Amino acid sequence: MSQKHYDYIIVGNGLAGLQLALAFAKDSYFNHKSIALIDASTKTENDKTWSFWEQNNSTFSHLAYQSWQHATIYAENQKISLNLKPYTYKSIRAIDFYAEAKAQLNQQDNITFLVETVTSVKEKEIVEVTTKTNNYTTNHVFDSRIPDAFFKDEKATTLIQHFKGWIIEAEDNVFNKNSLTMMDYRLKDNNQTTFMYLLPHTKNKALVEFTYFTENTVKNDHYDNYLKQYISEYLNINNYNIVETEVGQIPMTTFNFQSFNTSKITKIGTAGGWVKPSTGYSFKLTEKRVAKIIENIKTNQPTTNGFFKNKYKFYDKVFLQVLKDNNEKGEWIFKQFYSKNSTPTMFKFLDEESSLFEDIKIMWSLFSFSFIKAFFKTL
Numbered sequence: 001m002s003q004k005h006y007d008y009i010i011v012g013n014g015l016a017g018l019q020l021a022l023a024f025a026k027d028s029y030f031n032h033k034s035i036a037l038i039d040a041s042t043k044t045e046n047d048k049t050w051s052f053w054e055q056n057n058s059t060f061s062h063l064a065y066q067s068w069q070h071a072t073i074y075a076e077n078q079k080i081s082l083n084l085k086p087y088t089y090k091s092i093r094a095i096d097f098y099a100e101a102k103a104q105l106n107q108q109d110n111i112t113f114l115v116e117t118v119t120s121v122k123e124k125e126i127v128e129v130t131t132k133t134n135n136y137t138t139n140h141v142f143d144s145r146i147p148d149a150f151f152k153d154e155k156a157t158t159l160i161q162h163f164k165g166w167i168i169e170a171e172d173n174v175f176n177k178n179s180l181t182m183m184d185y186r187l188k189d190n191n192q193t194t195f196m197y198l199l200p201h202t203k204n205k206a207l208v209e210f211t212y213f214t215e216n217t218v219k220n221d222h223y224d225n226y227l228k229q230y231i232s233e234y235l236n237i238n239n240y241n242i243v244e245t246e247v248g249q250i251p252m253t254t255f256n257f258q259s260f261n262t263s264k265i266t267k268i269g270t271a272g273g274w275v276k277p278s279t280g281y282s283f284k285l286t287e288k289r290v291a292k293i294i295e296n297i298k299t300n301q302p303t304t305n306g307f308f309k310n311k312y313k314f315y316d317k318v319f320l321q322v323l324k325d326n327n328e329k330g331e332w333i334f335k336q337f338y339s340k341n342s343t344p345t346m347f348k349f350l351d352e353e354s355s356l357f358e359d360i361k362i363m364w365s366l367f368s369f370s371f372i373k374a375f376f377k378t379l
Contacts, residue, residue, distance in 0.1 A: 003135045006036040011118050011129070012144030013039035015050065015094075015282065016269030018101040019290045020142055022059075025108045029298055034110055036138075038131065040117040043102065046095035048248055049165075049207060051199070052283040053087045053347050059287065063097055064090040066201055070179040071343075074186050075335045082182070082343045089180060091199055091207075092283070118145065127264050140303075142293075144269040146251075147260050156255035157320045160216070161280040164223030165197070165209030167244040170237050173203035185331040187230050189222065193323060193330025196230050205243070208235070213252065213323055213330055223247075250280040254317050258304065266293070266303045273308070277316040279350060311359070312352045322370050329370055340365035 008024070010017045021037055024030045054061070067090040073080040105111050116131035121141050129136040150156075181198035188194055193213040200206040210226045212218065231237050250270070257273035268274065274289050275282045289307060296305050322329055337346055341362055348354040349362055 003137065005034075005126075005137045006112075007033040007139050008035045008142065009127070009129050009136060009138040009140075010035065010037045010142045010144075010268075011039075011121065012269065013037050013041065013043050013098075013113075014144055014269055015097070016272070016274060016286050016290070017142065017144055018098070018105075019286050020268065020293065021105055021111060022101055023290045023294050025105055025111060027294055027298075029294075031110065034112075036112045036114055036136065037105070038114045038116055038118055038129070038136075040115065042115060043098040044095075046093050046244065046246070048094045048246055049091055049199070050094065050097070050283040051089065051091045052281065053084065053089045054284065055086050055088075060092060060097065060283075061090065063092045063100060065093055065096065066091055066177070066199065068178060068180045071182045072179060072184075073182050073334065073338055074184040075331055076186060078335060078339070080335070080339050082338060084343050084347075087344060087347050089182075121145075121265060123262055123264050139264070141265045142268045143265055144267075144271050146271045147257070147267070149260075150251070150253075150255050150257070153255055156253050157317065157324055158215070158251060158253040158255060159213050159320060159323055161211060161213055161250040161252050162217045162248065163197075163209050163211040164220070164227065164245070164247045165207050166227055166242045167201070167205065167207050167246075168231065168237070168240045169243050170204045171239045172237075174235065174237055175200035175203055175206045177201070177203055183334055184230075184234070185334075186234065187226060189218075189226065191328040193327050194226075195331075196226075196234075198235075207246075209246075214327060215324065217249065250275060250282075252277050252280055252320060254313075254320060258308070261302075261304055263302070272304075276350065278319040281350065284351065309352055315359070315363075326370050333366060336365050337362070 010021055017037060024035055067088050069084045069088050071082040071084055071089060116133055118129060118131050120130045121143055122128045126137050126139060127141045129138060129141060177200045184196040187196060195211055197209040197211055198206055208227060208231060210223050254277060257267055257271060260267050274285055276285060292306055293303050296303050345358050349358060
């Protein structure tokens with residue numbers, strides 16, 4: 001085995017790893033730092049879609065294949081129409097992000113892609129990174145691998161956001177391409193939090209996705225059956241082609257990922273707790289975390305200094321406890337969220353940028369015995 005030293009090693013070329021590498025590349029402070037990205041995948045497939053909202057264009061806005069300023073939420077007996085302004089909801093295909101990131105990073109002389117599988121990361125005076133074929137050393141590792149302890153933990157409150165989506169192409173123009181369906185709760189899998197998510201690309205093409213917020217996953221044909229039923233009975237589409245399929249699982253958890261950070265190893269992405277526990281959204285939070293890492297390195301602070309605000313961690317814990325104890329409450333919760341509060345207020349809250357007054361207003365809209373019980377259980 002050969003051995004080479006890098007100033008920084010990023011393990012995993014997903015959203016967090018590539019955003020961090022791009023931030024290194026764009027800051028002249030790191031021009032003379034050697035950086036390696038290690039991943040067994042070359043990231044040549046469209047394995048997911050990232051969605052987010054923002055008021056103004058940002059670093060990755062130009063990659064959005066579609067954007068919307070109107071949305072709809074369907075509850076069992078209510079239709080909620082949302083004007084998202086001044087926000088715009090946007091979606092980026094992973095393959096477009098991967099392609100642009102790799103193209104930019106391949107132009108940097110100090111950045112190297114290594115297509116290998118990392119088997120261990122050990123912190124000594126420097127950090128040793130071992131793959132199936134090589135050994136490397138580095139001053140600091142940014143590691144996107146989820147720690148084994150997460151899968152064995154029984155104390156954290158954990159649900160799984162799991163889903164399957166089809167990009168379908170219909171024979172007729174059946175979609176309103178100017179409005180997305182954020183959540184449609186009319187089709188249920190028993191007393192569980194399940195909903196449909198619809199992102200129209202064009203008048204006859206859209207991503208249709210069936211999502212669960214539950215403790216356990218389901219078999220593949222469960223998703224297929226509900227997707228077929230929704231497309232037929234709710235969208236009234238009989239003739240269509242499935243162009244692409246995407247599946248995924250996102251942990252919604254109070255697990256303390258941050259405890260695995262050290263002075264020389266920083267957990268990133270899902271493994272760093274960067275996914276919003278109550279929603280599963282991660283794209284904009286990743287941008288914020290990456291910017292903070294760059295700032296902290298340049299000011300000689302711990303890499304995760306200033307990452308998390310305790311009040312939002314507490315809110316997420318209460319929310320997850322309610323869903324764990326009363327999984328059927330998901331529809332009621334999100335209906336209250338969006339029918340009792342303005343969309344900009346909700347987005348600020350979910351972006352962890354809301355004021356205390358806004359927090360109280362949102363919490364009051366969710367006032368119920370379930371939340372009171374979860375509040376004290378969380379304490």
